Amino acid sequence: MPHDGKNQSGVQEQGGGGCAALSVCQGKAERTGSERAHNQFLSGNEAAAEGVRLCRPQVIAAYPITPQTTLVERLSEFVAERAFPCKYLLVESEHSAMAAVMGAAMMGSRVFTATSSQGLLYMCEMLSYVSGSRYPIVLVNANRATATPWNIFGDQRDSVAMRDSGWIQFYVESGQESLDTIIQAYRVAEHPEVSTPVMVNIDGFTLTHTYDLVNIPGQEAVDAFLPPLKTANRLSLENPRSLSINIGPDYHLESRYQEQKAFQAAEKVIAQTDEDFARKFGRKYYGMAERYRCEDAECVLAVMGSVAGTVRTVVDRLRTEGKRVGMIKVRCLRPFPRALFAAQEAPCKALGVLDRNISFGYEGALYTEARAAMYRPGASIRTLNFIAGLGGRDISRSDIALMFEKLARLAGGSFEEELQYIGLRWS
Amino acid sequence: MKPRLNKDYRLPASEEEMTFGTACATGLLTAVNSGWRTFRPVIDSMKCVHCLICWVCCPDGAIDREGRELSVDYDYCKGCGICAHECPRQAISMVKEGK
Numbered sequence: 240m241p242h243d244g245k246n247q248s249g250v251q252e253q254g255g256g257g258c259a260a261l262s263v264c265q266g267k268a269e270r271t272g273s274e275r276a277h278n279q280f281l282s283g284n285e286a287a288a289e290g291v292r293l294c295r296p297q298v299i300a301a302y303p304i305t306p307q308t309t310l311v312e313r314l315s316e317f318v319a320e321r322a323f324p325c326k327y328l329l330v331e332s333e334h335s336a337m338a339a340v341m342g343a344a345m346m347g348s349r350v351f352t353a354t355s356s357q358g359l360l361y362m363c364e365m366l367s368y369v370s371g372s373r374y375p376i377v378l379v380n381a382n383r384a385t386a387t388p389w390n391i392f393g394d395q396r397d398s399v400a401m402r403d404s405g406w407i408q409f410y411v412e413s414g415q416e417s418l419d420t421i422i423q424a425y426r427v428a429e430h431p432e433v434s435t436p437v438m439v440n441i442d443g444f445t446l447t448h449t450y451d452l453v454n455i456p457g458q459e460a461v462d463a464f465l466p467p468l469k470t471a472n473r474l475s476l477e478n479p480r481s482l483s484i485n486i487g488p489d490y491h492l493e494s495r496y497q498e499q500k501a502f503q504a505a506e507k508v509i510a511q512t513d514e515d516f517a518r519k520f521g522r523k524y525y526g527m528a529e530r531y532r533c534e535d536a537e538c539v540l541a542v543m544g545s546v547a548g549t550v551r552t553v554v555d556r557l558r559t560e561g562k563r564v565g566m567i568k569v570r571c572l573r574p575f576p577r578a579l580f581a582a583q584e585a586p587c588k589a590l591g592v593l594d595r596n597i598s599f600g601y602e603g604a605l606y607t608e609a610r611a612a613m614y615r616p617g618a619s620i621r622t623l624n625f626i627a628g629l630g631g632r633d634i635s636r637s638d639i640a641l642m643f644e645k646l647a648r649l650a651g652g653s654f655e656e657e658l659q660y661i662g663l664r665w666s
Numbered sequence: 667m668k669p670r671l672n673k674d675y676r677l678p679a680s681e682e683e684m685t686f687g688t689a690c691a692t693g694l695l696t697a698v699n700s701g702w703r704t705f706r707p708v709i710d711s712m713k714c715v716h717c718l719i720c721w722v723c724c725p726d727g728a729i730d731r732e733g734r735e736l737s738v739d740y741d742y743c744k745g746c747g748i749c750a751h752e753c754p755r756q757a758i759s760m761v762k763e764g765k
Contacts, residue, residue: 373687434687472687479692486688489677493684 276457283446286414286453287353287379287439288313290421292322293461294377296351298343300328300336304358305391306443307381311353333358337365337378344374345482347473349425352376355443356383356397363401369436370405370498372483373472375428376436377421378406382544382595383443384630392631393443395544395595399572399604405498407437407505408572410543414451417441419522420570422461426512429468432504442545442595444631456520464519502574509571528576529568532558536565537586538646541609542593543569546634550593553639564643569605580612588650589621591642595628602626602658621649627661638662668730669693671741695742703745705760711735713757720749720758 281289288310291299299318301311318327326343330336333354340350354362359380369376380398384390398408409424411417417439424437441447474480486494510526517523529547532554533539542550547568557564563586569576583590590613594603601607606624613620625642628634638661649655675696678684709720714736721729721736728743729736738749750758 371688472689480689481692481694482689484685484688484690490684493678493681494688497681497684497687 274458276454276460278452278454280450281414281453282309282448282450283414283417283441284308284310284381284448285313286418286451287421287441287447288317289453289455290418291351291377291379292317293418293456293458294351294422294425294465295323295349295462296325296377297348298326298328298340298350299352300330300339300343300350301352302330302333302336302354302358304333304355304381306383306393306447307353307355307358307379310379310381310447314351333362334365337362337369337376340376341365341369341372341374344369344376345372345474347468347470347475349429349468350376351378353379353381355381356385356391359397359401360385363404366401366404366406366436368483371494373434373498373501374436375425375434375468375470377424377428378436378438379417379421380438380440381443381447382410382440388630390630391443393445393595394629394631395440395442396597396629398438398440399596399598401438402572402604405435407433407435407502407509407574408440409437409570410440410572411446411570412545412547412568414446414449415453415522416524417446418453418455419516419520419524422456422465423509423512423516423524426465426515427505427508429470430504430508430512433501433508434470434472435498435501435505440544445545454522460519464516506574509574524570525568526576527569527571527574528579529566529570530579531566531568533565533567533587535563535586537563537588537650538591538643539565539567539583539587539589540591540593540639540642540646541567541569541580541605543572543605544595546593546595546628546639549634549636550639553636553643556636557640557643562643562647564646569609572605572608575608575612577612580609581615583613583620585619587620589623589646591623591625591646593625593627593634593639593642595634597626597629622657623649623655624658625661626659632662634661668727668732668739669695670739671695671698698741700740700742700744703740703743703763705745705747706740706743706763707738707745707747707749707758708761709736709738710757710759713755715755715757717754719752719754723748723752 318325336352340352343350382395384394385396411420428437513526550566592606592609594605603624728739750760
């Protein structure tokens, strides 16, 4: 397995932005450095596009797919308006989109792409190329059901299927969180100890096409938070390198061990980035997972994505009725917030996991993860898995109240079926 | 310059010596890659006119043109015989390995 005895860290020397796209765009760009923070009424996709614009990627390649389309349309408008210097490539497929941005990343550029559902699955092969090569690419996935049955509406079976692609995965609750998480994502991905791609998952339609008031940070503040990408893991004439080499049986394990260490480092970096972000922009998301009103909660529901917003309101209402309930909002599926689940203890008696996905032949993916993290001999917390919201089915407040009722019954010692389908038309 | 087998290369002995991601210095050849050859090409320098057709055609870049005469890098030649087939002066013959 080759090494050259220098530049081992992969992150040093100046990156120099040796990007072909930059030279294409030089002289045309109109700087928006003086732009101030302001509020706008935006869809989740538009908010995400604002987040991407503020991060100034130098190359964007994308193929439109519902419900991601309005995101990349907005970005193409930004590039046409020269809101920031960027080369926008319209490619013929999602596989090509990821291949194109990987090529640009090999030149040391900051890059972006977005997709959804079948597009993400088509991109699958390239995902592991990017993660193994350690390029800090940021991808937005608009969560959508996977075919067949054909369905353009939201669930999380697409990104959950890509769990082991070697990408960090974020799930967000709101349009504002999409924008903010994209900015955080670049900083996490580009951190020298992480240098790993990040997938930001935004629930299709529930977030992508739903409008809300969104605060757009000023460009100068984002520039200060996210300096230009510097990496030695790139092609350059001064330091010629072979990229994406093969590593055979003799050093393959060691190579994967490095990737795992990067994810371990990411745990701290995600937390630190969130704290820095909160200091600078006044919004906090609690790193890999948030505990909402869990301190004295007997029944806790763990969720991922936009449904956290609904669960929050239900928890607040039940609290006014004196019920001791709380929520765990899982923001990262990878790295997984294992410690948070492992620390779950009395007074918690019942923990439910709401999955907008199902792994056929077993259960919801988040449920498996949460239970594994919580396992210890003699553990007394009982658990339930709720499958809901598949293919765009709404998850209502009454659905969530029902889940808490079931958890309360379980906490009280009653029997409850472990795997439950919420809203199943016959049962 | 044509990359050659780096005989001084030693495998990473520690984590710090591991390469970052899947990248390394360009042209770093660490292992011989030619063990299955049945015939090897031998260039007759008396017949060779240095037209470089073999150098162009070799799929593995195993023809060496840096010296006065063309030679074959047997560390990487797979013995496919394309050079011998393409040589307009029949200056390259395929010789059974072991002879």
